[in-house]
Amino acid sequence: MAEQVIKPDLDFVKGIIESGGESLKKCYQCATCSVVCNVTPEETPFPRKEMIWAQWGLKEKFQGNPDVWLCHQCNDCTAYCPRGAKPGEVLGAIRKQTIKQYSAPSVLVDIVNNQKLMPLIFLIPAVLVAIVIAMTGTLGIPDGAVIFTKMIPVLPIQILFTPALIFGVAVGALGVKKFWADMKLANGVSSGDLKTSIIDTAKQVLSHEKFKDCDESKDRYTSHLVLFYSFVILGITTAIGALYIDILHMESPFSIGYGTPVKLFGIVGAAAIVVGTLLMINNRFKNQETLGLGSYFDWLLIGIIGVVGFSGTLAYLARLAGIGMVAYPVYFIHLVFVFSLFIYLPFSKLAHMFYRGAAMCFMKYSGREAQAAAVAQPAVEAPVEQEPAEAEKKEG
Ligand code: SF4
Ligand code: SF4
Structure with a gap:
């Protein structure tokens, strides 16, 4: 029999341990985790096998x-x-390592998620935003009514933020392309119904139905759903704002004293991001005894999203109240964190929006989800016993 040589990648193991998977070595392969997981498919279930591969x-x-x-x-x-x-946390740490395989340049994954470098990852966007403000607006507290375009006009914001968003999405899209090709190769899948798979995945994501399968932290369904839709609402609001300003050449729908449904929609989105973040933080602390508090990788994303939501809301309220000393600095912080969210999109935990979406889609495309459903359902229904009288009637 040919001898199989296993070549462990020790840097990979070290990376998992340093990313919050320090409990990895405790696993003794009992498979309880795969049995209790309600999300895993019936055949080749996770996370037991991933635990041993990671070890x-x-x-x-x-x-x-x-x-x-x-x-x-x-x-x-x-x-x-x-x-x-803690297989749940180990899988989170493995996901961070696999982001490095697909989001290029991979060194950015290490930089963005290194706790010691946290000041640097926000300092760079802060300096960039400050330079643009100094060149195009007022790097200070402008006099008179609080109007954010006095600090930085709309055009420089667009010039700065649009490429940042395009960069984040493009890196994520390229990563998904590579991931998809690897999934096809690794699973021996050459074709499938891509259009239907995408539509079904979109429905699954919009309904968040997979979160409903969780037992221990059911609250995650609500907090993740609220945050997800806050992003959808704010994305739509921003797109409509760009339509008003750039294409229709109308007044910004967010101007004070200019009441529009768009503005109201944006306020709902901002409130949702704050509520969703608070719910998520509450869940983490409430379940920390049984589920753990999470890693820096988890908290960095919660932190960025939270600051985006809180700073946006506070800047808006301070603007309404006419308190420029608060409104302008908080607005600056808001811009820095929105910019950070965009450029670090494929390198932070937010990359899950690309890779989880692709994995869910692949389950349908490859037919594995349908197979798993078939395994879960008995293929042949048990024969229904007939009443003796019935049976006699038929024979007669
Ligand atoms: S991680 Fe899973 S397989 Fe390992 S000890 Fe825990 S329950 Fe058992
Ligand atoms: S964290 Fe939840 S979904 Fe992930 S493996 Fe564990 S039980 Fe399954």
């Missing part, structure tokens, strides 16, 4: 592996693991 440093097993992305980090497995190996 052995089998990095190549995660190349084109959709399973780590199908995990919704509900932590049911962590709550039931008899060894305290």
